[in-house]
Amino acid sequence: MTRDLLGRHRAVLPEWLALYYENPLEITHGEGRHVWDAAGNKYLDFFGGILTTMTAHALPEVAKAVSEQAGRIIHSSTLYLNRPMVELAERIAHVSGIPDARVFFTTSGTEANDTALLLATAYRRSNTILAMRNSYHGRSFSSVGITGNSGWSPTSLSPLQTLYVHGGVRTRGPYAHLDDRDFVAACVDDLRDLLGHTRAPAALIAEPIQGVGGFTSPPDGLYAAFREVLRERDVLWIADEVQTGWGRTGEHFWGWQAHAHNGPPDIVTFAKGIGNGMSVGGVVARAEIMNCLDANSISTFGGTQITMAAALANLNYALEHDLQGNARRVGGLLLERLRAVAAQVPHVREVRGRGLMLGIELTRPGTDEAAPEAAATVLEEARAGGLLIGKGGGHNTSALRVAPPMSLTVAEAEEGAAILERALRSI
Known part of the structure; x- marks a missing residue:
């Protein structure tokens, strides 16, 4: 068979x-x-x-939420008020750590990162993106264009100018022999040098732990150190939490919190675990960034009632059971x-x-x-x-x-x- x-x-x-x-x-x-x-x-x-x-597979709380919601209504699009979507957005905004947060739901991590790139480039009026070497951010045309892992980037064509930064892999590359403090300092120097040779980028996008890249990560505090440099030129920080979010790393609820002494990222993307198998992704950003788009937009399937009900039940279970x-x-x-x-x-x-x-x-x-x-x-x-x-x-x-x-x-x-x-x- x-x-x-x-x-x-x-x-x-x-x-x-x-x-x-x-x-x-x-x-x-x-x-x-x-x-x-x-x-x-x-x-x-x-x-x-x-x-x-x-x-868990077949988690009763999620199965019940899906079944009950399916018996009422499965989908209506974002053109109508949607109670499960509002309730989940309220919970995510609260746990995001981002002040005055707004949440937009998508159907995948790829689409979430695509949306984050749209927001950042529109807000900063720049199509230059900084990404990490060995990174992976999805399979859309824009997200493969910022993916630093060549095995998952099938085309060199891209709507974005992407510049790759060192630091996502601690034990390989030219700085691997350094201790953590000197490793971070060398990566920061590399970033400063890179910025000196380009127009101001829109954002740096980074996975706190690189997923497809083999679960590699930098020393704690690297992205906080990067952010000090980025702020000098008003460059945004996007944390790709598609694989690291919701407490999976154990020590923190979000992966970015290992780099958090100077505040949360400007934009956080999420997906995967929150839906426990349902197609849920999304973006969290402070209001001035999320609201920067000057054209109409909707989502047909992002935030649909049945996926929101599942994700809300799943998040509640994860929090209540620590x-x-x-x-x-x-x-x-x-x-x-x-x-x-x-x-x-x-x-x-x-x-x-x-x-x-x-x-x-x-x-x-x-x-x-x-x-x-x-x-x-x-x-x-x-x-x-x-x-x-x-x-x-x-x-x-x-x-x-x-x-x-x-x-x-x-x-x-x-x-x-x-x-x-x-x-x-x-x-």
């Missing part, structure tokens, strides 16, 4: 639509932190639909467990991350060369052992991505770590 479905997939869908595994997997249902495939095999899910199943605290506690245990395993596996160059957002970088033993074949082996062996994980990486690296639902238990973390240990030892 799955082989037949694979043939049908290949007959009607693009070749560049990637599938994991030599024998691709059809997931038919899930519950909690587990999913099942069409053959009835059960898996512990450590990737959550690319960090999207934030709380999933941020759980990500910190269980993620910390998982990180130490994986580091202990990695110390005995020559292919592992680094285990990194925060909370339930962990990366394992694989290289050929004794070198810094990427080992994509090793990553593929671990992915397959983990699946055979009953565990689903992800892949990523930039700088020609191979990284495994571990990002379970934030309700992960200690027992499940231990179970997943044991499977991953066997998979890593297989290479």
Whole structure:
């Protein structure tokens, strides 16, 4: 049945639509932190639909909210008042940390970043954007144009002039040998030099932890230091929280808060986890930026009632059950467990991350060369052992991505770590 479905997939869908595994997997249902495939095999899910199943599969509170809303009305567009959208916007504005915040809902993180770029360029009257090397911001024409990871940027054409800044990857590049303080200082000097050779950009967009890039991150405080320089030229700061938001990093509710001593970003984008599988994304910005557009605009599907009801129930659950605290506690245990395993596996160059957002970088033993074949082996062996994980990486690296639902238990973390240990030892 799955082989037949694979043939049908290949007959009607693009070749560049990637599938994991030599024998691709059809997931038919899930519950909690587990999913099942069409053959009835059960898996512990450590990737959550690319960090999207934030709380749990088939969470009763979200399922109930969706069912009840579907029984009333599913959709009406933004041309009409929408109570669930207003209620969710109020909650997000409150937790955003941005003063006088306004919220605009989209259907994805790509569309959220696209909107943020529109706002920033219109507000600053500039089409120059600063982005981080090794970054990923989506698959639209504008967002691939600011993506610094070449493996996910299929065209050099772009409506924007993009300049790439150093600092998103701590352990590679010309400053990797420096300690954290000197690393930040060198990156700030690089930014100042870059700004001295260009017209004032509209904004810097940055992921606090680079998702597709392999869960890499700079030292805490880098973006705060960048912001001091950016403010000198009125350049906006956009935090791409599509993967890092809602407490996933454990220590903070937003990834930008690790860089927060001089205030929140001007614009925050979000998606993925907030909908727990429903198509929800959005942008938060202070009113003067959000209201800068001088043309009409609506969204047909952004903020539709059924997705807003799901997201509101999901956010309430995450806050009421302190999933941020759980990500910190269980993620910390998982990180130490994986580091202990990695110390005995020559292919592992680094285990990194925060909370339930962990990366394992694989290289050929004794070198810094990427080992994509090793990553593929671990992915397959983990699946055979009953565990689903992800892949990523930039700088020609191979990284495994571990990002379970934030309700992960200690027992499940231990179970997943044991499977991953066997998979890593297989290479």
